[in-house]
Amino acid sequence: MTIPTLTEAELRAAVERELPGVRADLERLVRIPGIAFDGFDHSHVERSAEAVAELLRGCNLDVRIVRSGGQPAVIGKRPAPPGAPTVLLYAHHDVQPVGDRALWESEPFEPVERDGRLYGRGAADDKAGIMAHVAALRAFGDALPVGVVLFIEGEEEYGSDSLERLLAEHRDEIASDVIVIADSTNWDVGVPALTTSLRGIVNCFVEVRTLGQAVHSGMFGGAVPDALTTLARLIATLHDDAGNVAVAGLVARETATVDYPEDRLRAEAGLADGVSFIGSGRLTDRIWSKPALDVLGIDAPPTNEAPNALVPTAKAKLSLRLAPGDDRKRAYAAxxxxxxxxxxxxxxxTVTFEHDGDPCVIDASGPMFDAARAAFRSAWDGTDPVDIGIGGSIPFIATFQEMFPQAAILVTGVEDPHARAHGPNESLHLGEFARACLAEALLLANVARAGGSAD
Incomplete structure (x- = not known):
């Protein structure tokens, strides 16, 4: 059975018509500092959930705010027309802390446009993901050719601690044929991408002790080791001389089919003059399919307060990114x-576990992936999408794979390599955002045709 839907020309006109309102609503969301981390005012996360719920009600969805011991998520649903597939649209409404405000060129929660980009915390990650979903729904209006379930999470940036429980509790309600996760990036401005692999993560703390208490550095230094030097020497064993991770037993792969030009990666990372890359092999393999191990912080006396004394204990936070195919528990043990x-x-x-998440690999073949690639190609005016890996982690994708093994999982995004998600001056390329909105509308139309044809 063929499911009727709007033509591409009609969808292009509809998305263009809706974009001013979509941007205005995006800016309203950016103004809400919904940070789910401990120590922040979580009433803003509640406000953010309410604002998202209002947007979804405006799209004629049946909407509920749900939680399972954590921050509020929003579920919105509209049933499928007869014979049509159902698509789950995921994004998250919480954001990262802003860090040092002095590094921001404008107020992080007051959206500002500069040179075609919209600046503000969450503008790209991931409130634009929410609004890409909303834009597609508004473009179709009452002519939506598929069923939709919108699942907008409220604590993704804080580790999604309650997400698995939420998914289990609402499993029947959110079961879908296709899952679109709008929380990734495109290959470049003007080049769309489908994310087909993501690294996993293991975060932990390592603490060393050499003394029962601080002692005089002159009286005891030279015979008694201090904890900071000890910790520094221990951290130095984590990599070989080239910068490859030296922990035995971790998986490393070489699977990338594209590579970063060195000058592009240097510019996008903001690598300081004279600093070399670390590791070996293709740059894309190093950041997509090989492990990475970094020191995120150290607890020690601040330099301006440090006495002439040997430090008795020192503690570091380590973050290990796992190659696709590795196992988080085995990696933590290693x-x-x-x-x-x-x-x-x-x-x-003493090693203390903090949190972990599984890596994942997506088999990006089949009619729904063809539908996505065709949508991207049209939205980006004939440019073919690139299959990419992501060095970051979205552990719950593996949960979706386990819970809904028959669903096609499409990991898309509104970001680009210049978005600076999680950092100061996060921004959204407005031209790419418009293409992403159009691509999602075209994707839903293509999925309807592919799903209807399959019947």
């Missing part, structure tokens, strides 16, 4: 074993 084996001078070492 990292712990490495730290315990390599701590110098017999110092006491």
């Amino acid at each position: 990292l712990t074993a490495h730290l315990e084996k390599n701590v110098p001078w017999g110092a006491q070492v």
Whole structure:
């Protein structure tokens, strides 16, 4: 059975008509500082959920705000026409903390346009993802050719601790044929992408102790090790001389079919003059399909307050990104074993788990992926989408894969390499956002045709 839907020309006109209102609503969302981290005012997360719920009600969805011991998520649903597939549209409404406000060129929660980009925390990650969904729904109006379930999470940036429980509790309600996760990036401005692999993550703390208390550095230094030097030497064992991760037992792959030009990656990362890349192999393999291990912070006396005393304890936060195909529990065990084996001078070492998440690989073949690629190609005026990996982690994608094994999972995004998500001066390229909105509308139309034809 063929399911009727709007033509491409009609959808292009409809999206263009809706874009001013979509942008205005995006700016309203950006003004809400919905940070789910401990120590922040979570009433703003509640306000953010209410604002999203109002937007979805405006699209004629049946809407509920739900939670399972964590921050509020929003579920909106409209049933499928007879014979049509159902599409789950995911995004998240919470945002990262802003960090040092002095590094922002404008107020992080007051959206400002500069040179075709909209600046503000969450403008790209991931409130634009929400609004791409809304734009597509508004473009169709009452002529929506598929069923939709919108699942807008409220604590993705804080680790999605309650998401698995939410998915389990609402499994029947959100079951879908296709899942669109709008929380990734495109290959470049003007080049769309489908994300087909993501690294996993293991975060932990390592603490070393060499003394029962601080002691005089002149009286005891030279014979007694201080904890900071001990920790520094232990951290130095985590990489070989080239910068590859030196923890035995971790998976490393070489699967990338495209590569970053070095000058482009240097510019996008903001690498300081004279600093070299680390690791070996293709740059895309290094950031997509090989492990990475970084020190995110160290607890120690601040330099302006440090006395002439040997530090008795020092603690670091480590973040290990896992290659697709690795196992988070096995990787944590390997990292712990490495730290315990390599701590110098017999110092006491304690490793404390923080959180983890599975890597994933998506088989991006089949009619729904063809439907997505055709939509991207049309929205980007004939430019073919690139299949990419992502060095970051979205652990719940593996949960979706496990819970809905028959669903096609499409990981899309509104970001580009210059978006600076999680950093100061986060921004959204407005031209790319317009293409992403059109692409999602075309995708829903293509899915309707592919799903109807399959019947």
